[in-house]
Amino acid sequence: MTIDNRVELGAGQPAGSRPAGLRVTALRRLRRDPASVFAACLLLLLVLAALIGAPLAAKLTGHSPTEQVPNALYPDGQPIGVMSRTLNAAGTAEDPHGSLFILGADQLGRDQFVRVLYGARISLLVATSATALALVIGVSLGLLAGWRGGWVDAVVSRMTETAMAFPNVLLGVGLAVVIGPGLLNVVIIIALFTWYYPARIVRSATVSTTKMTFVAAARALGARPRRLLTVHLLPQVWGPLLVYATSIIAANILFEAGLSYLGVGVPPPTPSWGGMLSDAVTSGMYQTDIALALVPGLALVFTMLAFNLLGDGIRDALDPRRGR
């Protein structure tokens, strides 16, 4: 009875109305869309920065992401700014031979540049693994509900409805408080509070596809349930799921950053963007050195922007109503 139009994924109409050409067409459309190309480049850059850039930066600057450099703080506790070098022995001025802090230091004298790069690893790792876990749970439950129908469907549908009615980040925070911070805990919490979107999408796509003649034909030809599910049903839902996965990775990056910001996510001293922001804001130090808030914040904004743009691009590219 609740009409939720938020997920504009066209889950009701299977994406593969032209199964032969859609994948190729979609890729071609994506390549022609400047916003999507920009987003893809940004994401590629982010992955490279996380995988190669982080250890490289640590090696070149000589600072590990958790190393606290006393000379990167003025005697009054104020960290050195962007593009500054460590201070001389008296702590009054930059030492021309000191090591360079490209994006400055944080309130503990740690290199912000190295930390933000290592933070990308945490963000991507947590968001992709949580999304994968949520997809596994959601797709299994959705297929089961749409395929079996009856009481299985009723149970899964009520579960998704109930889960959607709650402020999920808030309950996630509650769970995090109880089970404690930690990388694996964060992944599990995020997955637990995001599985129901894919479950809904897959369920409705399964229900509508099961009624189609090609499924009936396959069944008449003697296809077993497993073959029907994997060969005939799953390909019908990959489009909406792909759009979903891109936008949910963005949401999950935000979820992780939010948990870490609240101090119940990835525990310090592991660098995470949410934790870096929280350090800058809760200490109040961002007011005298806005770079402390800008560095992790802009990293988050650009990452979210890339995923959101790509999600939009993929959705438009997969739209079967659009001309070639």
Place this chain on the structure above:
Amino acid sequence: MTRLAGTRVLGALVQILVVTLLAFLLFYVIARFTGASPAQRIAGKTATPEQIALVAKNLGLDQPYWKQYLIFLGNLLHGNLGFSYVQQRPVSQIVWPAMRATASLVLGAALIWLAIAIPVGAYGGLRPRSFGDVAGRTLAILGMSIPVFWLAPVIAYLLGYQPTQGKLFGLPILPVGTKLFPIGGYVDFGTDPVQWAYHLILPCITLAIGFAAVYIRFIRTLTAEQLGEDYTRTAKAKGASTQRVLVRHVGRNVTPSVTVLLGADIATALTGVFFVETVFAIPGIGYTGLSAIENLDYPVITAVIIVAAVIAVVANTVVDIAHMGLDPRIRHVPDA
């Protein structure tokens, strides 16, 4: 209609039961297996063994789980949210005053995001690919990508803190000590309505921006969809002005969907207040909840989460019933 509404309210009651059950499982059952016992957590870090035993006895924590849950539920039904041993006062005395500030913040933000999104979204739907539409959509995708816990300190810095240093957006054009907006704090409406509004402007805008972005896209899609329908063409053919078509015809069809979305987002906004309230020092449930997390004040954490979840369920229910009133198509379907 009445029967449908009745079913919906019944469903909401079940959801509230589920919320309390989840909270109970979380804070009393799962908590038992991860570190300190619930009694220890509730009594606080400094409690003596005798105090812990007393807490366990009062809350029936030595009883079987189903009895514990009934005691927990009974306390909630009586409006008894527990006792904060960290703050040495009943939790209800902490949570209810905080709700006033949070309600002001969330409702103010909702007004702002609707005021931004309705005109921008409707214009985009009316004139797709026009300059205004492209600008609106660009701002929307940007707004969607800015996390509220980053926006809050940046806005506080640019419009609250920097003007006191004589700068506006980094340009030294203001006299030092200018106070454009308060950096933080909250004045109750009953004390001084003007100061109340003045202190809420920045936090409300901060909370509203992300939602405004989502609503611009949503309203744009809905408007464009409705404008493609035959009935709008008929209305136009009969000589109705664009304004009349938009307000009387399209608006009438878009409103129910936006209302439903609004119900869901009141719940989402309750998460946002955690970040906004702490930056702007507004003593609402987000601020209370976060300091409770820092102090491991379990009774307050439990209460904040239950109260927020219950508000979310109530908001969704109210909106769904309003939806039935607004959308005759739903009213007349026996079981949608």
